[in-house]
Amino acid sequence: METKPIGIFDSGVGGLTVAKAIAEALPNEQIIYFGDTAHLPYGDKSKESVRVYSKRITGFLLAKGCKAIVIACNTASAHAYSDLKKFYPKVPIINVVNPTVNYCCEKFDSGKIGVIATKGTIKSRIYPRKIVKKNPNLEVPQAAAPLLVPMIEEGFFNNNISQTIINSYLSTKNFKNIRALILGCTHYPLIKEEVKNYFNGDVDVIDSASVVAEFTKKLLKKEGLLSTKKKAPNLFYISDYTESFEETSKLFFGEKIDLREERIWD
Ligand code: DGL
16 A cells, blocks of 8 residues: 655745645645755745755655655746756656646636746746747736745735735736736745735636645556555654744644754755
8 A cells, every 4th residue: 555655845834835735635645844944035046056955855855755746836846847857757746837837728728827926936937938838829927026925924914015015016017917827936825815806806816736736636646656544644844943934834834733853954
């Protein structure tokens, strides 16, 4: 019987939104999570650095016996996915971008699909490149929204401040008449309702956490890697521990979790 854990990593605790969605979709799976809080944020780092970090973290998760790796971070998905696939060709590696691209291309055959994300993800143009390659009738305007990560981590959402910041990013004329908006960052599921309200419910707001959870389920099933019984509790590691990460992790996972420090960079 397959009982090995799924490894999930992110630059910090924001990827817990993806871990949460996977835990809900796959209750029989043990999750081992790694948040690289020592190097947070990845959104402003060079792609070379993000590649080095991602490779080392994947090595750590595989050494813990993980059967598959989910790159929960959009920035790491944009910069490091191809490298990781090459480096670990036998391991199923899932990123957050491809399932979201496929989902959009199945749902929309023409029109505009907007993207908001970190500076790194936007600069990589990963979403427009992949979506337009699949369907040249789709247009993909994008906007970097760097203030949203610290804003959400500080607990500013569903209030006047978050509304003002969200409005200022979404009011760009590029997003006029979009049919859908991809929330291309681990943190944004927490502001999904506010974003929907900004568009008066007229725009399909796509949160990659739930799309990726469904994709992970399908892939593990296809590979014969689904667990039928959870073997051990989930484990959550971070590379630099502070109480403030402990607090923030509750926001993203929706419940208190025990964070263990693992200083893999020492
Ligand atoms: N996890 C990152 C992402 O999804 C956001 C936070 C960061 O910049 O590290 O792109």
